[in-house]
Amino acid sequence: MDRIQSIDIFRGLTVLVMVFVDNLGFVKGLPWWTHHMPPGSNGMTYVDMVFPAFLFVMGASIPLSVEHRVSAGESYSRIWLHNLARSLSLVVLGLFIANAPQIDRQHAGISPGWWAMLGLLAIALFWGVHPFHSANKSLRQGSKLTGVLILGALFVAFRRVTPGGQVAWLDFSDWEILGLLGWAYLLVSSLYLVIRNNLAALTISFVFLCTLNAASTLGWLASVRRLPPFAQPFEAGLSSVTMAGLIASLIIIKGAIARDFRAKALWATGYASILFVAAWLLTPLGISKLRDTPTWCLYCAGLSTLVLLVLYWATDTASVRNTGGIFKTVGTNALLAYMLAYVAYLNPTVFRLTADGTEGLYGVARALLFTAGVLAITVVLTRFKFRLQL
Numbered sequence: 343m344d345r346i347q348s349i350d351i352f353r354g355l356t357v358l359v360m361v362f363v364d365n366l367g368f369v370k371g372l373p374w375w376t377h378h379m380p381p382g383s384n385g386m387t388y389v390d391m392v393f394p395a396f397l398f399v400m401g402a403s404i405p406l407s408v409e410h411r412v413s414a415g416e417s418y419s420r421i422w423l424h425n426l427a428r429s430l431s432l433v434v435l436g437l438f439i440a441n442a443p444q445i446d447r448q449h450a451g452i453s454p455g456w457w458a459m460l461g462l463l464a465i466a467l468f469w470g471v472h473p474f475h476s477a478n479k480s481l482r483q484g485s486k487l488t489g490v491l492i493l494g495a496l497f498v499a500f501r502r503v504t505p506g507g508q509v510a511w512l513d514f515s516d517w518e519i520l521g522l523l524g525w526a527y528l529l530v531s532s533l534y535l536v537i538r539n540n541l542a543a544l545t546i547s548f549v550f551l552c553t554l555n556a557a558s559t560l561g562w563l564a565s566v567r568r569l570p571p572f573a574q575p576f577e578a579g580l581s582s583v584t585m586a587g588l589i590a591s592l593i594i595i596k597g598a599i600a601r602d603f604r605a606k607a608l609w610a611t612g613y614a615s616i617l618f619v620a621a622w623l624l625t626p627l628g629i630s631k632l633r634d635t636p637t638w639c640l641y642c643a644g645l646s647t648l649v650l651l652v653l654y655w656a657t658d659t660a661s662v663r664n665t666g667g668i669f670k671t672v673g674t675n676a677l678l679a680y681m682l683a684y685v686a687y688l689n690p691t692v693f694r695l696t697a698d699g700t701e702g703l704y705g706v707a708r709a710l711l712f713t714a715g716v717l718a719i720t721v722v723l724t725r726f727k728f729r730l731q732l
Contacts, residue, residue, distance in 0.1 A: 346406060346595055347670055348653035352399045354673030356392060360519075361683045362713040363389045368698040369705030381632055386641065390631040393519060394583045394642035395649070397526055401587030402650060404531050405539070405596055422535050428732040429528035435465065435681075436521025438493070441500060441512050442688050449501035449509050457496055458688035464492035465681065465730070472728045520680075525577050530584040541589065541598055548585045552620070555579035555636045559627045579634040586617065586643035587650075594647075594654050603659055610651045617644035671721050677730040679720040686712070 366376055366389070375387045411421050442458045450457065468489030475482035497512065504510050517525065537543040555578045557563050592598040594610050621640035629637045672679050686692040695715065697708035723729075 345674070346654075347657040348650060349399060349403055349406065349591075349595070350670045350673030351657060352402075352650055352653055352673070353396070353676050354669040354671070354679075356395045356399060357672060357676045357679045358669070358713055358717055360392050360396065361679070361716050362709055363392055364683065365697040365709035365712050366706070368696060369700050369702070369709060371701040372705070378631060384628050384630060386629050386631060386638055390638065391642050391645065393631070394580075394639060395646050396519075397523065397580055397583040398587035398590070398643060398646035399650070400523060400527060401530055401584035402591035402595070404527075404534050404588050405591050408531075408534065418535055422532065425531040425535070426528065429524040429531075431469065431732045432524030432527065433517060433521045434493075436518035436524060437512055437514070438465070439520065439684055439688075440516040440518040441502070444502040444513060446501050446503045446509070449503070450499050452496075452499060455689060457500070460492055461496050462681070462685060462688070464489045464496065468493065469677070469730045469732060470728060471731045472726075522577070522580055526581045526584045529577070529581045530588060533585070534588060539592060539596070539598055541592060544585065544589055544592070548582060548589060551578045551582035551585055552636050552640070555582055555634065555639065556624060556627060559633060559635050579636060579639045582636070583639050583643050583646075586640075587646065589613070590643075590647045590650055594651055595658075603655065607651060607655070610647055614644040614647040614651075617641075617647065668717060668721050671724050672717060675720055675724045675729050677732065678723060678728075679716055681730060682716045682719055683712075 363376075366372065367378075369376075376389065377387065378389050379385050379387060408421060411424070412418075416424075438461050442461065443454065445452070445454045445457050447453050452460075466489070467485045470485070470489075475485070500512055502510055502513065533547050534544070537547065554563070558578065590610065590613065593613055594606055597606060599609050600606050617640045621637045621644065624635075624637045624640065627637055628635045629641070631638055686696055696712055697705045700708050
């Protein structure tokens with residue numbers, strides 16, 4: 343099955359914008375709309391749309407991934423196990439990123455820099471895929487075993503000091519972006535494997551997730567915070583965006599309602615309009631990324647639907663196919679691009695390449711240069727057939 347270029351380009355653009363805006367966060371003296379909305383505020387900027395865009399395209403990829411594995415002869419139970427492993431891998435990566443800056447050298451017996459670099463090496467060994475693996479099964483198994491042993495040892499050794507002065511293990515209060523992606527992926531992909539291409543049932547699931555998110559925003563679910571992470575009310579909002587992307591994929595790419603592009607465009611535009619109207623009706627609940635309000639989720643899902651529609655028209659229709667270039671390349675190796683940025687964030691020496699400590703247009707230029715560097719390294723490594731693959 344041919345890859346859907348619009349999905350790869352959407353994913354690649356989203357990762358690169360994510361790297362760019364993360365760097366903009368270091369820059370002083372920029373307008374308010376170049377940063378996340380501050381705590382307690384009501385509104386959203388384009389920066390607040392980047393994370394949900396990645397959730398959306400992750401959801402859009404689920405039907406395509408399942409179809410590919412079914413066509414290869416895999417059973418649905420085996421596909422679910424694969425999705426479970428992929429979800430837990432994202433959670434592990436998220437915990438690694440979130441905890442790396444907190445390690446205490448005195449109690450862990452290793453410096454934060456070395457802990458982070460060894461962890462990144464372990465990640466490359468365990469999740470890395472390159473041509474030597476295909477040619478040598480023993481090498482592939484040895485790399486994975488070495489990676490998991492290093493990462494396991496680092497997690498066992500990890501110690502941090504809490505604000506109260508106590509020595510503690512991993513901090514599970516912050517899953518980081520990758521961990522949140524993992525829980526959303528687990529919930530939505532599991533629902534899809536049960537419901538499959540039944541649009542009515544998928545829509546009911548989407549409405550339920552939005553309702554759960556609204557109830558959480560209103561404080562009605564404060565007593566059920568002991569639920570597993572993937573079922574917590576906060577995760578319902580993120581999962582609703584993921585489910586919105588899955589439904590958009592069925593409409594635009596899979597043609598679940600209509601086959602010709604004109605009809606797909608009408609249905610997709612109508613779908614986006616419904617999301618916008620629902621977001622407007624829920625405006626009294628606030629528009630906030632930090633509070634994960636349903637209005638924020640729905641506006642982002644509606645906008646992402648329109649972006650996917652335009653990209654699909656521009657890259658996957660017969661008349662203007664084979665476009666996308668480097669963004670498509672990054673989209674096929676998005677985890678590598680994302681982790682490359684953390685090589686700099688977790689290493690004090692390489693961190694100097696970021697936009698930290700800069701101001702104004704000079705800082706914007708530094709952020710663009712850093713993003714271009716991540717893009718260039720990703721493209722080179724991808725062309726040498728090295729990937730990070732879950």
